[in-house]
Amino acid sequence: MAIQASLEISIRLFTESDEDFKILCSLWGETFPKWTVDGDLLRNILHHPFLSPQGRHFIAFHPAPSDSDSDSTKAIGFILTYLGDEGKKGYISTLGVLPEYRGKGLGSLLLERGMAGLRVAAGEKTGGGKLEKIVIGSETPRFWPGLPVTFGEDVKTWWGRRGFKKSNGPIIKDLFKDIRTEVVPPDVKDKVERVVKEKGLRFSPWDERGYEKCMEKQGANFSWAKAYAVLAASNQYHEVMVAFDTETNEQLGWTLMCGPEAIVKDMFAFMPISGDVAFGSDGQVHGEGTGREERKIGLIAAVGVDKKARGRGVGLAMVVRAMENLKERGVEGVFIDSVAIRDFYEKLGFEMRWEYESWELVGGGEGKGV
Ligand SMILES: CC(C)(COP(=O)(O)OP(=O)(O)OC[C@H]1O[C@@H](n2cnc3c(N)ncnc32)[C@H](O)[C@@H]1OP(=O)(O)O)[C@@H](O)C(=O)NCCC(=O)NCCS
Numbered sequence: 001m002a003i004q005a006s007l008e009i010s011i012r013l014f015t016e017s018d019e020d021f022k023i024l025c026s027l028w029g030e031t032f033p034k035w036t037v038d039g040d041l042l043r044n045i046l047h048h049p050f051l052s053p054q055g056r057h058f059i060a061f062h063p064a065p066s067d068s069d070s071d072s073t074k075a076i077g078f079i080l081t082y083l084g085d086e087g088k089k090g091y092i093s094t095l096g097v098l099p100e101y102r103g104k105g106l107g108s109l110l111l112e113r114g115m116a117g118l119r120v121a122a123g124e125k126t127g128g129g130k131l132e133k134i135v136i137g138s139e140t141p142r143f144w145p146g147l148p149v150t151f152g153e154d155v156k157t158w159w160g161r162r163g164f165k166k167s168n169g170p171i172i173k174d175l176f177k178d179i180r181t182e183v184v185p186p187d188v189k190d191k192v193e194r195v196v197k198e199k200g201l202r203f204s205p206w207d208e209r210g211y212e213k214c215m216e217k218q219g220a221n222f223s224w225a226k227a228y229a230v231l232a233a234s235n236q237y238h239e240v241m242v243a244f245d246t247e248t249n250e251q252l253g254w255t256l257m258c259g260p261e262a263i264v265k266d267m268f269a270f271m272p273i274s275g276d277v278a279f280g281s282d283g284q285v286h287g288e289g290t291g292r293e294e295r296k297i298g299l300i301a302a303v304g305v306d307k308k309a310r311g312r313g314v315g316l317a318m319v320v321r322a323m324e325n326l327k328e329r330g331v332e333g334v335f336i337d338s339v340a341i342r343d344f345y346e347k348l349g350f351e352m353r354w355e356y357e358s359w360e361l362v363g364g365g366e367g368k369g370v
Contacts, residue, residue, distance in 0.1 A: 146356030
């Protein structure tokens with residue numbers, strides 16, 4: 001689709017300047033009014049020391065910012081992209097165009113620019129290598145882990161026309177549970193206590209002494225060891241629960257149990273609004289007394305049990321202990337994002353908050369976008 005001749009635009013790299021943050025926050029709010037991200041959080045995500053270098057973002061202006069009368073220049077769209085998988089995979093984390101500028105070819109131009117940026121970044125990272133695929137969504141930082149199902153058919157058709165295809169993988173879900181009254185249903189609690197006794201399990205927040213063993217096993221079993229390393233580097237061991245075999249003292253399982261002060265919470269854009277359905281929303285991020293920052297939302301993530309210890313009740317019991325720990329720390333609701341497995345967290349009373357489809361484009365998007 002060609003850009004309308006009447007729409008004089010320019011697209012440039014996001015610079016991380018204060019001015020660009022302001023522009024991006026305002027664009028975000030106008031483009032995705034139902035997916036509020038507080039300005040400070042957006043800034044933290046985009047500035048995150050571990051994430052920022054992997055990101056390449058662009059802003060579109062109308063007319064071009066070189067126009068002598070800068071007051072007449074308006075930011076009208078943006079694209080956030082990240083590079084992952086050692087430069088083999090590109091993420092289109094967010095693509096947004098202001099409602100009044102839609103249907104004029106701007107989204108296609110932004111996509112083309114974003115994919116070109118990803119190809120350059122991949123080449124730099126791999127010494128000339130190429131992207132194997134580009135996916136919609138992001139892993140770290142987490143905006144949407146895929147294409148939100150509620151975005152509807154029009155949006156899917158738009159991506160389909162640009163070569164993206166829905167993959168066969170399962171629908172990804174974000175889950176939430178209000179723990180103000182009970183952490184888990186009484187029958188689940190009874191079962192967990194039985195298992196803990198019978199299998200000889202012990203649970204304890206992580207500490208420095210357990211660092212080496214934990215990291216060794218994380219590396220051997222899972223892809224998310226970095227989240228644990230980031231917490232340890234910030235001396236936030238208490239944001240992790242570890243399951244042990246009482247007899248041998250061996251570490252059997254690990255989960256993040258992050259309260260609102262955990263450093264990794266700044267990787268999750270929608271964690272603060274995940275409780276809106278449960279707690280009721282006044283729609284105000286800064287509403288006095290009722291604002292979102294008043295609600296204490298915790299995060300369970302990167303849940304894993306050593307392969308040889310799976311299927312013995314360790315995982316479920318560990319998540320329950322982590323939720324109890326969060327509640328003791330004043331947390332009122334627990335968010336679990338990007339879940340592909342079914343009927344595991346649901347056993348504990350977690351409910352679906354948002355759903356996502358996985359969409360991808362094979363290759364680096366050469367010649368695609370417009
Ligand atoms: C998912 C995982 C943490 C579960 O730990 P576990 O100790 O093996 O699970 P448990 O023995 O506590 O299982 C308890 C219950 O959940 C069910 N369950 C276990 N693994 C499951 C899975 N992958 N999908 C769905 N249900 C599962 C069990 O069947 C059992 O059900 P029951 O109580 O009705 O008999 C573990 O299999 C694992 O580390 N998997 C790889 C990492 C992963 O996928 N993590 C989840 C990220 S969101």
